[in-house]
Amino acid sequence: MNHFPATRDAALARVAALDPEAYARSRNALDGAVSGLSPYLTHGIVSAAEVLAALAARHPLTHQHQFVYELAWRAYFRHVWGARGDAILQSLHAGPMPETAYQRVLPEDIGQGRSGVPVIDQAVRALYATGHLHNHARMWLASYLVHVRHVHWRTGADWMIAHLLDGDLGSNHLSWQWVAGTGSSKPYLFNADNVARYAPAPWHSFGSVIDTSYVALMRLAQGERPPAPAPSHDGVDPPSLLSAPPAGLATAPSAQALPGLAVPP
Known part of the structure; x- marks a missing residue:
């Protein structure tokens, strides 16, 4: 669709x-x-x-x-x-942990939408299915990746923009820095209560790693060892990424029809 x-x-x-x-x-x-x-x-x-x-x-x-x-x-x-x-x-200023403390590879369970945390898996699947995400879902996904899983914000930002239909380098990468705390005064954190307030039931994540206090989440963001993930077995294949525009985009599009905005399947 x-x-x-x-x-x-x-x-x-x-x-x-x-x-x-x-x-x-x-x-x-x-x-x-x-x-x-x-x-x-x-x-x-x-x-x-x-x-x-x-x-x-x-x-x-x-x-x-x-x-x-x-x-x-x-x-x-x-x-x-x-x-x-x-x-x-690059990070505009220091974040809550040293740069070397963050992973530089996207965890496979996140990339396949099977982290076992419903809000994260729902967000990844929505991103792949539509090429778009509600801004709140982008913030949740970024915060979980950086502050719970200790993945560097640049790794997450590069991955997300590759799948976004509205990918704008400034908005995307600077928003990730805002969440990470390298472009803001403090890291953005969220928990299961926050998800339940703003998301439908399939996204609710009570009983998961984010079902905790903001004090505990801040300790994670500042370097406390995160709990081992509990990924599910029901994953999805990420959409293929193109290294060049499709052949059908070789000619300049008209103002009324811009096929370059086609949503990935």
């Missing part, structure tokens, strides 16, 4: 359907009223200014509105990328 038809009409339809107040109220929930505009913004089918103008014509928006705030984060990450260039591919 193509969740993001690669046309400008589809993008404008999402803009027209967006209710900024519903977004502000429910955006943290996986079934909340999110915009679904990120792939269209990443690939230039619509611009942030165009989206804001269309919304402002229908809704009273201030610069403090949550939707405006989220677009501003996107613009900020793009500015940081423009100013720092390839430096965003």
Whole structure:
């Protein structure tokens, strides 16, 4: 199923359907009223200014509105990328553990969506199936990988962007640094209660390694040895990654049909 038809009409339809107040109220929930505009913004089918103008014509928006705030984060990450260039591919400052303490290889059980932690496995499978993830799910996945499994943020960021339909290097890698604590003042942590508050039942992870206190999670983030993972046997094969665009993309796409946004099977 193509969740993001690669046309400008589809993008404008999402803009027209967006209710900024519903977004502000429910955006943290996986079934909340999110915009679904990120792939269209990443690939230039619509611009942030165009989206804001269309919304402002229908809704009273201030610069403090949550939707405006989220677009501003996107613009900020793009500015940081423009100013720092390839430096965003390295830790901006020290995190909670020395760089050498983190693994540089993605654990197989995570890459196959069989970590045994429901929220993580659901997130990985959704990423592979749709090429997209709710922002909260991205944060959970990044936090688990870095702070529970002690995998370096760059390993996780490179893996995730390879499967994202809306992959933007600035937003992706700097968001991973924000979670890791190398681009923010402290690591982002979450637990099973947080998942239960914002995700549907299949994602709930009570009884897993994240069913613990934030104090215990901070000890893990700061270097305490994590418990041995308990992976399941029911995994999925990661989608194949292309080293070059498909032959059908050799010619420039029109504004109305951009096959480069086709969702992976």
